[in-house]
Amino acid sequence: MSTSATPRHDPYAALRIPDFRRLISARAAMVMATQIQGVVVSWQMFKLTNDPLALGLIGLAEAIPSIVVSLYAGHVADSVRRKNIIVSAVAVLLLCSVSLWLLSRPAGLTLLQKDAFYTLPLYAVIFVSGIARGFLGPALFSFMPQLLPDRQVLSNAITWNSTTWQASSVIGPAIGGLIVGLAGRHQTDAGISTAYAVDAVLMAVALSIFISIAGRPLPAREGEKLSLKESLLSGVQFIFGNQLVLAALSLDLFAVLFGGAVALLPIFADDILKVGAEGLGYLRAAPAVGSVLMAMSLTYFPIRKWAGRKLLWAVAGFGLATIGFALSTNFWLSLGLLFLTGVFDSVSVIVRSTLLHTFTPEHMKGRVSAVNNIFIGSSNEIGSFESGAAAKLLGVVNSVVFGGAMTLVVVAITTLKANKLRKLDLTPQPQKA
Numbered sequence: 001m002s003t004s005a006t007p008r009h010d011p012y013a014a015l016r017i018p019d020f021r022r023l024i025s026a027r028a029a030m031v032m033a034t035q036i037q038g039v040v041v042s043w044q045m046f047k048l049t050n051d052p053l054a055l056g057l058i059g060l061a062e063a064i065p066s067i068v069v070s071l072y073a074g075h076v077a078d079s080v081r082r083k084n085i086i087v088s089a090v091a092v093l094l095l096c097s098v099s100l101w102l103l104s105r106p107a108g109l110t111l112l113q114k115d116a117f118y119t120l121p122l123y124a125v126i127f128v129s130g131i132a133r134g135f136l137g138p139a140l141f142s143f144m145p146q147l148l149p150d151r152q153v154l155s156n157a158i159t160w161n162s163t164t165w166q167a168s169s170v171i172g173p174a175i176g177g178l179i180v181g182l183a184g185r186h187q188t189d190a191g192i193s194t195a196y197a198v199d200a201v202l203m204a205v206a207l208s209i210f211i212s213i214a215g216r217p218l219p220a221r222e223g224e225k226l227s228l229k230e231s232l233l234s235g236v237q238f239i240f241g242n243q244l245v246l247a248a249l250s251l252d253l254f255a256v257l258f259g260g261a262v263a264l265l266p267i268f269a270d271d272i273l274k275v276g277a278e279g280l281g282y283l284r285a286a287p288a289v290g291s292v293l294m295a296m297s298l299t300y301f302p303i304r305k306w307a308g309r310k311l312l313w314a315v316a317g318f319g320l321a322t323i324g325f326a327l328s329t330n331f332w333l334s335l336g337l338l339f340l341t342g343v344f345d346s347v348s349v350i351v352r353s354t355l356l357h358t359f360t361p362e363h364m365k366g367r368v369s370a371v372n373n374i375f376i377g378s379s380n381e382i383g384s385f386e387s388g389a390a391a392k393l394l395g396v397v398n399s400v401v402f403g404g405a406m407t408l409v410v411v412a413i414t415t416l417k418a419n420k421l422r423k424l425d426l427t428p429q430p431q432k433a
Contacts (some may be wrong), residue, residue, distance in 0.1 A: 010156065011156065011299045011300050012156075013152075013153045013156045013157075014148065014153050014156045014157035014160050014161075015160060017147060017148065017149070017153070019147045019213050019214060020144075020147045020148065020157060020160075022209055022212060022213045023143075023144060023147060023161075023210075023213060024160060024161060024164040025209055026205075026206045026207075026209035026210045026213070027140070027161070027164055027165065027168070027206070028164050028165075028167070028168040029168075029202045029203070029205045029206035029209065030090060030093070030202070030203060030206035031164075031165055031168035031169060031172060032168045032171050032172040032175065032202050033093075033097060033172070033198075033199045033200075033202035033203040033206065034093070034172070034199075035168065035169050035171075035172025035173050035176065035284070035288075036172050036173070036175055036176035036179075036195055036198060036199045036202070037097060037100065037176075037196070037199045038172075038173070038176075038284075039172070039173045039176030039177055039180070039195075039280065039281060039284050040100075040176050040180060040192055040195045040196060040199070041058060041100070041122065041126065042055055042058060042265070042266050043180055043192070043266055043277055043280060044104075044122070044192050045058060045119060045122065046266040046267070046270070048119055049119065052264060052267055052387075052388050052391040052392055052396065053388045053389060053391075053392045054119065054388070055264065055266060055267075055387075055388050056387055056388015056389055056391075056392075057123065057388065058122075058123070058126060059388075061123045061126040061127050061130065062126050062127070062129060062130035062133070063130065064127070064130065065127055065128075065130035065131040065134060066130040066131070066133055066134035066137075066373065067134070067374050068134070069131055069134035069135060070134050070137075070138070070370040070371070070373050070374045071233075071235070071236070071367075071370055071371070071374075073085075073134050073135040073137070073138050073139075073366075073370050073373075074138045074235050074366045074367035074368070074369060074370025074371065074373075075366070075367060075370075076135065076138075076139075076366070077135075077138040077139045077141075077142050077365075077366025077367070077369070077370070078142070078218070078363060078364065078365070078366035078367055079218070079366075080218075081215055081216070081217070081218065082139045082140075082142055082143035082146070082216070082218075082366070083143060083210070083213060083215040083216065084215070085135055085136070085139035086136060086139045086140060086143060086210050087207065087210050087211055088135075089132045089133070089135045089136035089139065090132075090136065090203065090206055090207045090210055091207060092128065092129070092131070092132035093129055093132050093133070093136075093203055094200065094203040094204055094207055095128075096125050096126075096128055096129040096132070097196065097199045097200040097203045098200050099125045100122070100125055100196045100199070101193065101196035101197050101199070101200055103121055103122065103125070104192045104193040104196050105193060134373065137369060137370070137372075137373040138365075138366040138367070138369040138370045138373060139366065141356075141365060141366070141369035141372070142362075142365035142366040142369055143216070144157065144161060145157075145357060145362065145365065146216040146219070146362075147213075147216070154357055154358075155302060155354055155426075156299065158350060158353045158354055158357060159295060159298050159299045159302065159350055160299065161353075162291075162295045162346065162349055162350050162353065163292055163295035163296050163299065166288050166291035166292035166295050166342070166346060167288070167292040168288075169285070169287075169288030169291070169292075170285045170288040170289045170292055171285075172285075172288075173280075173281050173282075173283075173284030173285040173288070174281045174282060174284075174285040175195075175198065175281070176195050176199075176281055176284070177277055177278055177279070177280045177281015177282065177284065177285075178278060178281050179191055179194050179195040179198060180192055180194075180195050180277040180278075180281075181276060181277040181278035181281065182278070191277070218363075219362040219363045234364065234367055235364065235366075235367030235368045235369075235370055235371040236371050238360070238364060238367075238368055238371075239368060239371050239372075242359060243418070243420050244355065244359070244418075244420045244421055244424065245355055245356065245359055247414060247417075247418035247420065247421040248311065248351065248352045248355050248421060249352065249372060249375045250375075250410075250414065251311070251312070251315055251348075251410065251411070251414045251418075251421075252315070252348050252349075252352055252375070253375045254406070254407070254410040255315045255318055255319065255348070255407045255410060255411075262284065262287075262387075264387050264388070264391055264396055264399070264400065265280055265283050265284060266280055267391070267396050268283065268334070268396070269283055271396075272329060272396070272397075273329070273330075273331045273334060275331055279331065282335060283334065283335065283338060286335045286336075286338035286339045286342065287338050287339065287341045287342030287345065288342055289339055289342060290338075290339040290340060290341065290342025290343035290344075290345075290346070291342035291343065291345055291346040291349070292342075292346075293343070294342070294343045294346035294347065295346045295350065298346070298347075298350055302426075303347065303350065303351060303426060304425070304426045305425055305426075306424075306425065307351055307424045307425060307426040308351075308418075308420075308421040308422050308423060308424030308425075309422060309424075310347060310351075311347060311348060311351045311352075311421070311424070312411055312414065312415055312421070312422070314344040314345075314347035314348055315344065315348055315407065315410075315411050316407075316408060316411045317340065317343075317344040318341050318344040318345055318348070318407060319404045319405070319406075319407030319408040319411065320404065320408070321337045321338075321340040321341045321344065321404075322337075322341060322400060322403060322404035322407065323400075323401050323404035323405065324337045325337040325338055325341070325400065326397050326398075326400035326401045326404065327397065327401065351424075351426075354426060355424075356368065356369070356372060387399060387400070387403065390402060390403070
């Protein structure tokens with residue numbers, strides 16, 4: 001005799017798994033390091049150039065190598081033990097952090113001040129870190145499910161993984177901004193150098209924790225025999241053959257591409273809101289505060305019924321909050337609106353991640369994640385370039401208003417065209433007992 005019952009929701013299920021706890025701890029240290037680095041590099045570049053386009057070029061310098069290696073990185077993630085890739089990529093990121101610290105020392109500053117080099121060394125380090133992140137993304141995405149005993153824990157693990165990322169994104173920018181502001185009160189270069197040192201230490205901690213996680217064998221490829229070219233393209237074919245996943249990724253892609261104002265925050269902090277480096281840290285942290293609070297609430301109240309409609313409303317809210325931020329000249333109002341962008345973005349991130357993990361076969365997750373990295377991961381950096389270029393042409397405020405308006409247009413088009421996404425329901429199916 002069989003009965004049906006809805007699976008009981010345990011908000012802490014994934015945290016009961018030791019290797020999963022190690023993974024999110026390592027990721028927390030790594031994200032804090034990269035967030036500190038992002039704040040400090042943008043501030044240093046702004047002080048060196050006073051040019052919004054230079055800030056946008058930081059994103060482009062990271063996005064180009066990440067996009068170029070992504071498809072091959074996905075193939076590697078499905079062909080080589082994923083822990084080995086993660087450790088190697090984080091080791092490269094550690095070297096990049098140390099390099100930025102060296103460039104902030106007196107000898108490095110002398111190099112940056114030479115007309116022949118100027119900001120090129122900073123862009124070169126960011127370029128190398130983009131290559132490492134291109135390999136790291138697919139490996140981390142596909143390694144995480146291997147640490148879970150069964151798929152019933154997957155949704156909870158995705159939410160905790162996102163919560164950890166967002167919490168680290170709160171702490172990282174705040175630390176970066178505060179260090180630059182406090183340690184650099186009498187000498188800006190001292191604050192920048194200290195922040196880069198903290199960045200390097202946190203990256204070293206992340207590397208040591210990743211090393212401590214037990215490796216896992218690759219999932220069976222289920223008889224899959226593909227040439228290198230077919231393997232590289234299989235992730236693209238999978239996503240473009242799945243209307244639901246494609247619609248969710250496209251929505252997030254264009255929202256991030258047009259709606260992000262993060263790249264221009266140094267200008268808002270310095271020229272519009274008049275709050276300096278310390279205020280910049282808070283502005284950078286505000287979206288992540290919203291994201292982490294929303295993500296934590298979703299561990300207790302997961303998005304299930306009408307998930308597609310909630311996703312569309314969330315992205316529309318992101319666009320409206322972005323427009324409001326662009327028009328605000330009050331620091332606290334701006335902080336609140338950035339907080340709301342994080343709240344809305346958290347919904348989008350968790351729904352999209354759940355879709356990808358649910359519909360992608362285990363042996364293809366590296367390749368599919370690589371395409372996701374091109375769609376979403378690199379769109380943050382390309383969006384930064386778009387923001388910088390638009391600010392150069394339209395002005396800072398007008399460029400952010402334009403981006404928010406374009407986000408609303410994308411939501412409207414997706415709502416009309418993506419019928420499957422509108423009807424998406426993530427309610428767990430009753431199980432027979």
